[in-house]
Amino acid sequence: MKILIIDQMHESIIPMLESIGHQVTYSPDIKREEIIQSIEPFEGLIIRSKTPMDRDLLQYAPNLKFIGRAGAGLDQIDLDYMKSRSIKLFHAAKGNRDAVAEHALGMLLSLFNHLEKADSEVRRGIWDREGNRGHELAGKTVGVLGFGNMGKSFAKRLKGFRTDVLAYDKYKKNFGGKLVKEVSWEILKEKCDVLSIHVPLTSDTRGFLTIKEIESFAKPFWLINTARGEVISFKTLNEALDRGLLKGAVLDVLENEKFKSFSEEQKEEFEILAARKNVLFSPHVAGWTFESYEKINKVLVKQIKKEF
Incomplete structure (x- = not known):
């Protein structure tokens, strides 16, 4: 099969595909218009998230048999149109689930123990022990929203910390066991001290964590978001933090990750958020390790070989 790769990938992808008989064109810098002009002969397409795979583009790929998404999120892919064309979809959530889980835990521990603040102060000759007194994860109840590859991997990392792990997934049932206790969303909101988001971006999850939803939690909690920033807005985060509904937040993803395209409201709200000492950021790199690459x-x- 002729396969076009349109995003930056680990160099091993080419020999791996060639070893099972496929012809690979590697064009990581190709632009959308160039894809439209050149995609016609290709039967396979491997992407990250640079270019939306919508009907307007895919209509120019009459020979396409599959799309391989090097990652977990599928929100930029027109799944209904692919289904109507019988185009298969492969995605690699299992490839970066360990990276996401470790990053989420690392950010939480860093926030709990003021590691960024403490490091910065010591470098400046400030030795403030009391001001950097931290929290222990042991004894906390951690809620996991979404129990797919990422949520399950995160729950595994918590096993050695003597936490109670509760999980809710709207689309999965009977997954509870030694690792987690399966609960309703209402029970999770009643019990959790920490909430970690592991859901895809869909019409159901976009803007899901409103201020009203956060108000319905039984107690203030820490928030971890390594999933999709659009689940909660800057404005909601700021109001929840101002009112003490959130104790703090670790954010690997943002409502809008293109700073130059911020609306005036987003710019204002982000500046407030960025000034907070109980918020920790990273630039959407939770799944972006050398190993996961x-x-x-x-x-x-492995998925392509199984089908083709």
């Missing part, structure tokens, strides 16, 4: 290839190629 290569593991994603292995997961994709």
Whole structure:
């Protein structure tokens, strides 16, 4: 099969695909218009998230048999149109689930123990022990919203911390066991001290965490978001933090990750958010490790080999 790769991938992807008989064109810098002009002969397409895979583009790919998504999120792919064309979809959530889980836990521990603040102060000659007194994860109840690859992997990382882990997933049932206790959304909101988001971006999850939803939690909690920023807005985060509904937040994803395209409201709200000492950011890199970069290839190629 002729396969076009339109995003930056670990270099191992090309020999891996060629070893199972496929012809690979690697064009990580290709622009959308160039994709439209050149996609016609290709039967496979491997992407990250640079270019939306919508009907307007895919209509120019009459020979396309599959799309391989090097990652977990599918919100930029027209799944209904793919289904109507019988185009298969492969995605590599298993490739970066360990990276996401470790990053989420690392950010939470850093926030709990003021590690960024403490490091900065010591470098400046400030030795403030009391001001950097932290919290322990042991004894806390951690709620996991969404129990797919990422949520399950995060729950596994918590096992050694003597936490109670509760999980809610709207689309999955009977997954509870030694790792987590399966609960309703209402029970999770009643019990959790920490909420970690692991849901895809859909019409159901976009803007899901409103201020009204956060008000319905039984007690203030810490928020972890390594999933999709659009689940909660800057404005909601600021109001919840101002009112003490949130104790703090670790954010690997943002409502809008293109700073230059911020609306005036987003710019104002983000500046307030960025000034907070109980908020920790990273630039959407939770699944972006050296190891996951290569593991994603292995997961994709295994799926492609099985079908083609």
